[in-house]
Amino acid sequence: MPENNKMTIIATKGTYDWGYPPFILASTAVAMDKEVSIFFTFYGLNLLLKDPEKLKVTPVGNPAMPMKMPFGPKWLRNIDFGPKIPNVLWNIPFAESLVTWMMKKTIANCGVAKLVDLRSMCQEFDVKFIACQMTVDLFGYSEDDFIDGVEFGGAATYFDEASTGNHHLYM
Amino acid sequence: MADETLDASGLNCPLPILKTKKALAQMDAGKVLEVISTDAGSVKDIEAFCNQTGNKLISNAENAGKYLFTIEKV
Numbered sequence: 465m466p467e468n469n470k471m472t473i474i475a476t477k478g479t480y481d482w483g484y485p486p487f488i489l490a491s492t493a494v495a496m497d498k499e500v501s502i503f504f505t506f507y508g509l510n511l512l513l514k515d516p517e518k519l520k521v522t523p524v525g526n527p528a529m530p531m532k533m534p535f536g537p538k539w540l541r542n543i544d545f546g547p548k549i550p551n552v553l554w555n556i557p558f559a560e561s562l563v564t565w566m567m568k569k570t571i572a573n574c575g576v577a578k579l580v581d582l583r584s585m586c587q588e589f590d591v592k593f594i595a596c597q598m599t600v601d602l603f604g605y606s607e608d609d610f611i612d613g614v615e616f617g618g619a620a621t622y623f624d625e626a627s628t629g630n631h632h633l634y635m
Numbered sequence: 636m637a638d639e640t641l642d643a644s645g646l647n648c649p650l651p652i653l654k655t656k657k658a659l660a661q662m663d664a665g666k667v668l669e670v671i672s673t674d675a676g677s678v679k680d681i682e683a684f685c686n687q688t689g690n691k692l693i694s695n696a697e698n699a700g701k702y703l704f705t706i707e708k709v
Contacts (some may be wrong), residue, residue: 481652492649495656496687575647585653 470499470629474622476511477635480564480579482517485635486511487582493631494589502586503622505596508635509603512595512610516579520564523554534569587613594621637669637705638662644673644701651677652684657704659690662708667693670704678702 469625476488486502494500496498504512523529523546531546532536554563577585587593597616600607607616615621626632641658643651643670651672658668670681678695681704685692 488649492652495649495653496684539706575645575650577646577650589653589656 468628471631472626473502474634475502475504475508476506478507481521483579490591491586494591501592501625503594506599512614520560521567522560523563534566623634638666640668640669642671648676651686655667659708666708668706
């Protein structure tokens with residue numbers, strides 16, 4: 465392994481869809497022989513909860529999100545309802561559950577891995593998971609809320625991790 | 636001729652790469668892995684993977700919507 469071949473990611477977002485970028489990039493980087501640490505802070509802590517499949521996708525305040533049917537005839541699947549539906553309508557009860565179900569169906573249709581499986585692969589490949597202790601305290605979590613194998617530390621721990629390497633990504 | 640075959644058909648990014656990595660990890664140096672993929676992104680990605688990991692991409696072909704790679708483990 466070349467020296468200095470390290471990558472760190474700061475994961476700050478905790479919706480189901482935003483769980484993908486850190487786990488995809490971390491698992492791929494580690495498969496390409498990099499050493500990878502992810503520092504989960506603020507809402508990113510959600511990604512370390514025991515069941516990330518409970519996380520939801522929200523179209524609220526997310527006007528760029530395409531909204532296509534994951535089933536039905538091809539002409540129907542091709543319609544992007546995203547820009548056609550007023551964003552305020554997504555505030556009705558169960559809208560998030562519906563959209564999350566649709567997105568998971570689309571993910572399965574496209575042969576994309578489930579979030580929980582990508583996370584398991586990261587762990588199998590020895591990606592280091594660090595939970596931000598300050599936000600764990602701030603949001604009232606305890607260590608038992610998270611999966612095994614998580615380390616706890618603060619900003620100084622992150623900078624120690626990031627003191628070597630040449631890829632440092634904030635998501 | 637390949638020593639092992641990995642069929643990653645139907646899987647999307649980054650699964651073909653992750654499965655290739657796992658398959659190579661089980662093999663001895665000098666052995667050849669054949670990977671079959673339907674992910675168009677894997678054409679550039681397998682090449683990049685081999686560049687970074689030092690494994691040798693021996694061949695790279697497309698046949699009826701399937702991408703076929705042969706990789707020699709170093």
